[in-house]
Amino acid sequence: MMRKSGARGLAVGLAVLVATVTACTSSPKADPPPKQSDAPAPTAQAGVLRVLAGSELQDMAPVLEEAQKATGVTVQFAWTGSLDGADAVSSGKTDGKYDAIWFPSNQYLHLDDGSRSKLLSETPVMTSPVAFGVRSSVLADLAWGDGAKVTWGNLAEAAASGKLRYGMADPSRSNSGFSALVAVASAFSGASAALTGADVQKATPSLKQFFTGQKLTSGSSGWLTQAYSRAEQGSVGALVNYESVLLSLNKTLPADQQLTVVRPTDGVVTANYPLTLLSSSSEREREAFGRLAAYLLKDDVQKRISELTLRRPIGAGVAPAAGLPTDRRHELPFPGTRAVADGLLSSYQNELRRPSRTVYVLDTSGSMAGPRLASLKSAMGRLTGADDTRGVRRFRDREEVTLISFASKVKSTKTHAVPSGAAAQQELASINADVQALSSDGGTAVYSSLQEAYRVIQRQQAAAGDDRFTSIVLMSDGESNEGATDKDFRSFHGGLPAAQKSVPVFPILFGDAAKGQLQGIADLTGGKLFDGTGSLDGAFEEIRGYQ
């Protein structure tokens, strides 16, 4: 089950961005080295290493360009999330398609017995601990000085009191989110060694408090950063991410948004970015891998990496770039079994985090008839399945899900509250029944239907008086041709009170949808456009990381 999900996540990642490093930074070439192309076939002389990687590694492009000149090895990247990447390797999806993988950590992947025969050689290239970036004003407000003495307990207390509102990536997808979850669970359980299931139970009350402060969630660290910058002044005061990302972010943030990096004194989880050769690679690529790995470990290259990316150099002999603190932290052990790791993720999704309010605005116009509607039903139906051990997909316990079906106007609005525990199953089945009952006819009134979605959220918020992660997913296969216009919607959105205005719309491109319209909606509302033309299942699943 997880394997399927990994494959889909991967497909989406590939559709979004496949690029060669050298192609990104093309410059006039005097004597072109062996062919640089994104075609998978390498030339005889220059090795091309096909690497499935975490998008965090995009900042290595200049180093890899230099590596190409020095070693003749061209790195060809495809991007995906750390845990989705682990699924892809375990399930064999990377066999023969990639020569290597490169993620912040292989720890989750190592927990899968199936991975043992898949990974041949691992070379850690650099390190960065997962840390809290706290805005100076918040730091002052909490009287935390320079942040050097802050513990996870301090962070939880500040979160529970409402003084610390932070963004963190979805731990079921992202290594930074997962590392933070492991660290905080270790700290609160008092575990003095690797976490057990009992430790997680013990830490649950404190973890719930800690996560009341999580105001932003994201399937990717890139979007998290944007959302932080965009958030209304003071509404989000901190970000969980790698130390290197936080420090690099400061280079682009205005003075009042600058982040102080807090590495809690009771321990951190550190990523060591192992460049990893897959067993399925061939002799020639193994050799290319060896040359690249040796190059990356050279002292001058390590120095360059640290200065460029603000990660810490690996090994001895090279000092970290200026600004990286050198006092040590306890390294918290990562869970040693998949059962503990997945149990922790499942608790996070269904019990620990703030619940979500999720509104789907689904186009069921005449053009959706046939395979398109069938795809939609399948993609939505998958979100109601129970076969999802680490919570990447299914509607979570405590989630409020509203389905708005529209064509020329809104046809139906159905809201489901998923209960906790065993009772969840029945409600999930009921959501699925509503999905399967959708039928297609009529025109396409995208903007009017979106306005209705915001009004639904307004009513729900007023009735419940609660505090949830709230978002709208918009799936349309055509251009808006009835009802409100783009201009009407802008003016409507401009007039919304803060509680609704901050709700992002995640549009999904499908069929003959008007990309410009959908992108405009994403930009206006602080959402993100997803491409469902390759795999609608994949797009619906990927958006779960943002809900």
Added chain:
Amino acid sequence: MKRAFGVLAALLLLGGVAFALLKEPRGDDKEPETVTVNGLIGSEKREFFEDGDVKAELARQGLAVKVVSAGSWQMGDNLDNMDFAFPASQPPADAIRANKKITETAIRPFYSPLVIMAHAQTARVLADNGLASQDQASGVWTFTMDEYLNAVRTGRKWDQLKGDKPGDLAGDVYLTTTDPTTSSSGAMYVALLSFLENGHQPVADAAGVEKTKGLLHTAITKQGALKKSTDEPFADFLSNGGGALVLAYESQAAELVVKQKAPEDLVVLYPDTTVYSDHTVVGLTGNGRKLAGQLNGNEKLRQLAAKYGFRPQGDTNAFGQQLKSASGSFKLAPNLGAAKVKQAPIPVPDILQKLIDGATKG
């Protein structure tokens, strides 16, 4: 195995043409009699094989060696097209030899005892609490294994130890090791603990496995997820992260001394009973066997191995000579006998496997 064949078949189909193109220019720019030798090595020997002098000496002998580093216990599954395998200890080499029906005597060109890396402040805390001591005359540190076993058994925590403790010492006292199912040093750790827990007797039967596996399981599972090869925990440690006490090969520390790259506050502790890791090369083809012979018998290569911190079997002085010519902030013990470091024997492969199963699965 089936899967491995499938993958190989696919690669052969895809790569066949490119392969043919590759082979030719390769041969042209080298001396005609040079042969390419492909092998899998333990990650701790990668720098040795990348050394320019090593390459030059091998080239003089007509060998161009291409290596991929892998966990010692992962090698057996990845031997297609390989001329040799060079794991960090004898048991995985024996397993490969048995599997490939190789009957010639094992060639063990060099060895290295297992040691523990710590920061100086950590070593002082250990000393204050009876877990380590420093010989005043030689400056060599030893780690008190029986007391360590007690600490593991009782779940002793750093904050229960007396002394001035730096912030990175938290949680249980334990050694950070590699995964014993993939890596030699992790497997050697299991072997060492089993010997000590069995009353300083090698475990030789199922009863011994039963008797010791509880402690082994505790020592391994407390670490949570384990790194797969020996250079990883060591690299993490040198990057000022990772564990507070990291099990490593002496060669890894000695190499830093020789290269004058050892961090100022690094301390190497010799377990008072340790395991010697015999780096064992298995020739799988004629060329692989030729390389094995060179590694063992070539004086120049032995000297170079010592430069990378290994102790050549055939030259007991080489290691000490290298250290003499280099300066380091910490003390190594060229003469292990004089430092009173005892050696624990390694159980036979079958028993070792059962101990590893017990350590990882309980």
